[in-house]
Amino acid sequence: PRKIIIDTDPGQDDAVAILLALASPEDFEVMGVVAVAGNVGLHHNATNARKVVELAGRKDVPVYAGCARPMRRTLVTAEHVHGDTGLNGPDLPAPSFELQPEHGVDYLIETFMQADPGTITLCTLGPLTNVAMALVKEPRIAERIAEIVMMGGAYFEVGNITPAAEFNIYVDPDAADIVFRSGIKLTVLPLDVTHQMQATPERLQAFRAIGNKAGQAVYEMLSFSQGFDLAKYGWAGAPLHDPTVIAYLIDPGLFEGRLCNVTIETASELTIGMTVTDYWHVTDRPRNATYIRSGNAEGFYCLLTERIARLP
Numbered sequence: 002p003r004k005i006i007i008d009t010d011p012g013q014d015d016a017v018a019i020l021l022a023l024a025s026p027e028d029f030e031v032m033g034v035v036a037v038a039g040n041v042g043l044h045h046n047a048t049n050a051r052k053v054v055e056l057a058g059r060k061d062v063p064v065y066a067g068c069a070r071p072m073r074r075t076l077v078t079a080e081h082v083h084g085d086t087g088l089n090g091p092d093l094p095a096p097s098f099e100l101q102p103e104h105g106v107d108y109l110i111e112t113f114m115q116a117d118p119g120t121i122t123l124c125t126l127g128p129l130t131n132v133a134m135a136l137v138k139e140p141r142i143a144e145r146i147a148e149i150v151m152m153g154g155a156y157f158e159v160g161n162i163t164p165a166a167e168f169n170i171y172v173d174p175d176a177a178d179i180v181f182r183s184g185i186k187l188t189v190l191p192l193d194v195t196h197q198m199q200a201t202p203e204r205l206q207a208f209r210a211i212g213n214k215a216g217q218a219v220y221e222m223l224s225f226s227q228g229f230d231l232a233k234y235g236w237a238g239a240p241l242h243d244p245t246v247i248a249y250l251i252d253p254g255l256f257e258g259r260l261c262n263v264t265i266e267t268a269s270e271l272t273i274g275m276t277v278t279d280y281w282h283v284t285d286r287p288r289n290a291t292y293i294r295s296g297n298a299e300g301f302y303c304l305l306t307e308r309i310a311r312l313p
């Protein structure tokens with residue numbers, strides 16, 4: 002199994018991604034979960050991360066709290082999508098275990114410095130603040146991270162928080178800029194693909210029909226968070242974002258993408274946080290990211306439902 006660390010701001014869709022990873026021991030050894038400010042404040046996200054790990058019956062996975070705000074800009078949150086706790090929907094018990102005492106950024110640095118280079122993959126499901134701060138504090142981790150697989154950005158489908166930007170990149174564009182310039186192998190799951198993964202009523206019901214606690218919780222989480230998106234897009238089902246990162250690592254054959262240059266806009270008030278993607282190679286800027294453009298929604302939901310069924 003591949004060793005991964007999940008950096009996240011849970012978030013209903015983050016929660017489903019964490020559950021998918023923990024349900025897949027043949028694919029992953031989840032070394033740790035690090036919370037970051039994003040969908041809601043850090044305190045809630047760190048609590049939610051522990052609730053989700055516990056829902057999967059995996060209190061042994063250490064959970065860390067990282068940065069409470071972006072590097073430069075004021076924190077923008079998304080209670081309007083995720084609810085005031087960030088994980089509205091299911092009534093999950095308060096976590097019965099503590100956060101790790103170490104700061105999430107120091108955990109990332111220590112873990113990557115101690116492990117053999119190229120042996121741990123970083124999955125990012127929220128703003129990139131923790132990762133960028135770790136790169137600033139200890140640049141040598143860049144050559145030790147096997148790969149970063151992230152949910153973030155948008156090109157063809159453009160923005161969900163402003164007309165130009167996707168939420169995770171918009172919240173901390175300075176951090177995203179550091180990560181995209183780091184030279185680390187990057188795979189990006191943008192809105193272009195997550196908008197294809199629509200949680201239709203049938204797909205939501207399939208989680209509930211499993212009959213386990215996790216399936217019921219996934220049903221309740223996604224039923225809550227999709228309320229906002231359904232009204233916004235008018236589609237049969239709301240997009241499902243963060244689990245695509247984990248699904249990509251399990252079965253990359255479900256997705257198609259292309260290696261291109263992606264550069265982050267950090268200055269313009271109109272387009273800040275935009276992932277400017279040189280899809281057609283019209284510049285000679287280095288090809289720094291595999292930009293996933295499409296995915297097999299049926300295959301994705303089959304995988305997700307089958308794996309969630311393995312949980313308590």
Ligand code: BDR
Nearest residue numbers: 012014015126168169242
């Ligand atoms: C991203 O923003 C968050 O609200 C979701 O959890 C996802 O990571 C989608 O733009």
Ligand code: CA
Nearest residue numbers: 012015126127
């Ligand atoms: Ca997220």
